[in-house]
Amino acid sequence: MPETVPQRPIRKVLIANRGEIAVRVLRACREMGIRSAVIYSEPDRLGLPVLLADEAYPIGPAPSRESYLRAGAIVELAQQIGADAIHPGYGFLSERAEFARLCRDAGVTFIGPSPEAIDAMGSKVESRRLMMAAGVPVVPGGKDPLPDLDAAAAFAGQLGYPVMLKASAGGGGKGMRRVDTPAGLASAYRAARSEAGASFGDDSVYMEKYIVDPRHVEIQVLGDLYGRVVSLGERECSLQRRHQKVVEEAPSPVVTPELRRRMGEAAVKAASAVGYSNAGTCEFLLASDGSFYFLEMNTRLQVEHPVTELVTGIDLVQAQIRVAEGEPLGPAFDDVQPHGHAVEVRLYAEDPWNRFTPSPGRIERLRWPEGPGVRNDAGVYEGSEVSIHYDPMLAKLIVWAADRPRALQKLDRALSELRVEGIRTNTSLFKALLADPDFLAGNMDIGMLDRKLASGELRPEAEEEHPDLPLLAAALAHYERASRTGTPASPAGRSRWAQAGRCGGLRGGSWS
Numbered sequence: 001m002p003e004t005v006p007q008r009p010i011r012k013v014l015i016a017n018r019g020e021i022a023v024r025v026l027r028a029c030r031e032m033g034i035r036s037a038v039i040y041s042e043p044d045r046l047g048l049p050v051l052l053a054d055e056a057y058p059i060g061p062a063p064s065r066e067s068y069l070r071a072g073a074i075v076e077l078a079q080q081i082g083a084d085a086i087h088p089g090y091g092f093l094s095e096r097a098e099f100a101r102l103c104r105d106a107g108v109t110f111i112g113p114s115p116e117a118i119d120a121m122g123s124k125v126e127s128r129r130l131m132m133a134a135g136v137p138v139v140p141g142g143k144d145p146l147p148d149l150d151a152a153a154a155f156a157g158q159l160g161y162p163v164m165l166k167a168s169a170g171g172g173g174k175g176m177r178r179v180d181t182p183a184g185l186a187s188a189y190r191a192a193r194s195e196a197g198a199s200f201g202d203d204s205v206y207m208e209k210y211i212v213d214p215r216h217v218e219i220q221v222l223g224d225l226y227g228r229v230v231s232l233g234e235r236e237c238s239l240q241r242r243h244q245k246v247v248e249e250a251p252s253p254v255v256t257p258e259l260r261r262r263m264g265e266a267a268v269k270a271a272s273a274v275g276y277s278n279a280g281t282c283e284f285l286l287a288s289d290g291s292f293y294f295l296e297m298n299t300r301l302q303v304e305h306p307v308t309e310l311v312t313g314i315d316l317v318q319a320q321i322r323v324a325e326g327e328p329l330g331p332a333f334d335d336v337q338p339h340g341h342a343v344e345v346r347l348y349a350e351d352p353w354n355r356f357t358p359s360p361g362r363i364e365r366l367r368w369p370e371g372p373g374v375r376n377d378a379g380v381y382e383g384s385e386v387s388i389h390y391d392p393m394l395a396k397l398i399v400w401a402a403d404r405p406r407a408l409q410k411l412d413r414a415l416s417e418l419r420v421e422g423i424r425t426n427t428s429l430f431k432a433l434l435a436d437p438d439f440l441a442g443n444m445d446i447g448m449l450d451r452k453l454a455s456g457e458l459r460p461e462a463e464e465e466h467p468d469l470p471l472l473a474a475a476l477a478h479y480e481r482a483s484r485t486g487t488p489a490s491p492a493g494r495s496r497w498a499q500a501g502r503c504g505g506l507r508g509g510s511w512s
């Protein structure tokens with residue numbers, strides 16, 4: 001029986017975020033009959049969340065510090081407008097224990113884990129220690145920060161090279177150094193300490209065995225307020241560029257039902273060890289021999305949550321709201337297994353062939369992919385200004401099909417429908433990946449994308465076919481026929497390209 005006092009009913013949610021995730025959350029609210037309110041910064045005043053939410057409140061100028069990170073002002077706003085809960089989305093305030101604590105103190109439900117759980121998973125050495133005690137496999141290595149270089153050398157000798165130095169306080173790759181030989185240790189040790197100090201205000205580092213060419217596989221968990229935690233299966237997230245995920249999929253091409261069960265069990269143990277509730281993700285390194293190691297837990301909803309939604313049929317945002325309201329996880333969450341295959345690509349306003357330079361500006365024309373099995377979680381629309389102030393992710397394109405080859409075909413088809421004019425996007429990188437034999441075979445590791453980008457093997461040929469060539473040809477054929485006969489071409493054209501040429505190309509647009 002539930003022991004915790006039920007939370008207040010959630011009738012209105014304040015969404016403390018922007019872009020596609022604010023839209024994602026307000027959609028869940030509307031489907032549940034819950035009012036949604038968003039905050040917005042000055043450059044976001046015409047953003048999609050403002051257009052779609054029930055209520056919208058200005059929160060400050062462009063810099064996040066003066067807008068989306070104003071924890072106190074956001075909680076006060078929630079109280080003023082009578083919001084029962086705050087959804088933090090991802091990034092911004094989503095993993096700040098102080099913010100969750102402010103919400104709690106103000107009597108506003110934080111749609112996420114407790115501040116204690118966020119804190120427990122926030123420190124690398126702390127969470128490692130907790131996980132070891134709970135019997136969750138972690139990468140072989142130290143329990144404590146290294147006191148000095150001599151201790152580092154001794155410990156590396158024990159572990160065997162290569163080793164990895166990591167910031168005790170941090171995560172996400174800051175203050176991290178790979179060391180291959182004793183000769184490289186001193187400089188790596190100094191560099192890791194100084195980077196850790198600059199990034200986290202704590203320059204202590206610890207050491208792990210370096211895992212060579214692993215995959216990044218993460219497990220989605222969900223916990224209720226009564227101590228029940230379930231696994232919703234894995235996501236394969238190995239395709240990353242400099243720690244930025246580019247493509248994610250579920251299930252992983254290499255995870256068997258048996259491995260899924262063991263990784264799920266480890267993730268549930270990890271979450272349970274810190275009294276976790278709400279949605280969270282346990283990141284693992286999966287080595288080529290099938291061994292896996294807990295890395296860290298992300299105590300928030302993640303960008304790539306839709307692939308899990310598509311293979312489980314569970315609406316994660318609705319589930320977050322329900323458990324935050326005090327609803328126990330029901331039988332629908334017993335032994336959830338993936339069905340079919342989902343792939344997500346992150347569409348960015350950036351030039352993948354020019355050092356991924358951001359490409360801000362106005363989206364002059366936009367045609368989204370549609371049709372069977374295609375989901376588009378976008379934060380922009382035709383006419384939107386993509387500002388330099390925030391992450392340049394425009395949308396997430398997610399496809400579902402019965403199996404991986406069909407999902408990749410569907411992604412290819414969806415990308416062929418996508419047109420964005422006015423800014424550059426990374427679409428051609430996805431096209432290149434869809435022609436890559438390793439990606440098609442599901443052979444990937446965390447370094448694969450960076451290696452392929454460095455070698456230039458993904459770069460498309462200069463004389464690659466222009467997607468609108470058929471349209472241009474149709475327009476040309478139309479003019480030629482018109483000039484031969486002296487009359488406009490017949491409206492009943494044989495080819496759909498010719499029709500398209502008449503309908504769009506001849507009016508001055510390059511595509512329709």
Ligand code: MV4
Nearest residue numbers: 139164171172173208209210211216240295446
């Ligand atoms: C590692 C590792 C290999 N061995 N630890 C990168 C970010 C941080 N979350 C942990 N990271 C890694 N830790 C050991 N002992 C390789 C990485 C790593 C990585 C991990 C997940 C996803 C992408 C990555 C890219 C480079 C390195």
